[in-house]
Amino acid sequence: MDATTWKPSRAEPNWLARLFDYKPFLIFICLLPAVGLLLAFLTYPLGLGIYLAFTDTEIGGNGEWVGLDNFISLMDDPIFLTSVWNTLFYTFTATVLKFALGLWLALLLNHHIPFKSFLRAIILLPYITPTVLSAIAFWWIYDPQFSIISYVLVDRLHILDHYIDFLGTPWAARWSLIVANVWRGIPFVAITLLAGLQTISPSLYEAALLDGASPWQSFRHITSPLLMPILAIVMTFSVLFTFTDFQLVYAITRGGPINSTHLMATLAFQRGIPGAQLGEGAAIAVAMIPFLIFATLFSYYALGRRKWQQGSDND
């Protein structure tokens, strides 16, 4: 026997091995867990929720299809309209503040400062604390009788003469909640924008400096456009999370006083679960979808699609 006559004998692979070699099957099997999870925990609840919005189901009872009845009655409901307005105001104001302050913080953190890594880790603390815990802390801070802020201002510094009623009047409550939300959200924006800032090549700044650009000019012409893609992504997420915020509002005010801080999410919960009108709660939740789609599209088209990102000249 020599190299020319040697016949390699290899056992014919059995059917199971051949099956796993079959590419389409392999793809299917590998995707199955992820798709299965998505279908079970995302598609099904979403579909069920949308279906429930068109029925008059109550908890513990069967419901019948009522078509657009829930939505029509919501249009006439002043509390629902207030909650829509509240949600838009809350999202817009909190997002603007978070981005202004977050960007500023990111720019500051971008410099070489002592204990840089430590500071960047500490900055994240408000964001990673469980929301309910920080909500309860804020509830104490905003308490009409026991607020630490009031205590310092009235009893220690004698600047005011009476305790601040943070949550007792509609506008005070709204601004208090926005402050709490901004406090929680800044780290997310700051850290993500910081990551974006780090990807900007310093040679661009050097070139600008050589050309005699002022700090504002280099911000406007270098930092800002190059940050846009990541800004668009962060903004989308931030708007989505803020719009659907539930925990903060529920834990601090439950939607009061007199429904002035009800967001669509908290109102949907209150109508649907304790109020046992699942159909109406689902309708309120479904009413959020158009806003969220609009916000996502806006971020994508308005912010993220500069031509040069697709490879052509700056446009």
Add this chain to the structure above:
Amino acid sequence: MTGFTRRDSIAVGAGAIVGAGALGSTPALSAIPVAKVDPPKQPIEAGATLRVIRPTKFVDPDEVVWNENTAKFTKATGVQVRTDFVGWEDIRAQVAVAARTGAGPDVVAGWANDPHLYTDKILDMTELATYLGKKYGGWGRLPEIYGKKFGTNQWISIPMGCGGGALVYRKSWVNEAGYAAPPDDLEKFLDLCRKLHKNGHPVGWALGNSQGDGNGTATWLLWAHGGYQVDEAGKVAINRKETIAALKYGAELYKTFIPGTLSWLDPSNNKAYLAEEISMTSNGVSIYFVAKTGGAKGDANMARIAADTEHARNPGSFQGRAPEAANTLNAMVFKHTKYPNAAKEYLRFLMEADQYDNWLTQCLGYWAHPLLAFDQSDCWKSDPKILAYRDAQKMTFWDGYKGPITAGAAAATAEYILVQMFAGVCAGQSTPEEAVKEAERRLTRIYKKG
């Protein structure tokens, strides 16, 4: 803030003071008049186990003694019982799911109106209720309303305790304002509150989205003026001149409140009272319980507050009836249970004097007895100040007065419709007429669905 630090108020707010040690050891069985009646024949099934859900405790002994009594039952009968203590806001949804799916807990001791929402899914309790009534001097009026199917004599549940409210006030400050005790007449009561406000000891009632106290404030004011949300047939009847009168009175009373009550949740008035920020409010026995047990443990402030605290009925009695209901713990057994006799025996056991009196006394009367013989319990002799809570079962108003107890009534309470009607007028956001119209619109929509 007279020396009452934030740390103290956190301890108070957490309500973590255990009463068992402070109140003394288990009292000997007091002289409850018991009639000789044969218990119903409910032979326990072999191999029975039970799952029970009930709300979480407001006072520690509530949970401790409940578990002790349950353990006694297991020892006596061999039936394993598991009790889950569920948050108040979650229990309604859990019950609904259990009723819908036919699986889950066997026994539910929960919201007073839940048995009325599921009458066709729970066992009939007439035999057991009649036995208990005969043995222990009859049922109070409120337990009868909550225990029987509306308009019939058929019992669908066993009311286990009536957590009543009462006026809680600082005697010395009320005296200082020129009154020996808070008057029942509403005009005089308003005058008292004005004087207290002038003296720097304002009053405060919750008007925020709080299940217990917020709804309590709104219904007190409404019922005291002869108003009601639905009539006997279940038709929405909020838009009447009595409601407008109640709202106008509420707006005047609100001017004497401490600031911030529009955002008060259930523990807020407890905190404010124990910090001596307010002189008067309405609450269950939990405020006095915390002050008394704190004082017994050596806290001088708490002892002082407890000594100066008195209770009375809410003012404004309407046609001789106090304008209050009581939060009633109502026990029902699902039809889907595999061990119906075991479940009924369990409830019977808990309601028998040996177990019930212990629970009643250790909780300092937090859950007042539904059976009238327990008027003689040592619990009420231990401290004359808690007598106001003894008569919770004699109340004649209920959640959803004066219509049938339906899902609509439960939803109206859960959505704070009455609370927001009052809060809007007190805040000056709407006139009484506008507020009533809005409440009427919401109630009509809710009651239309059932």
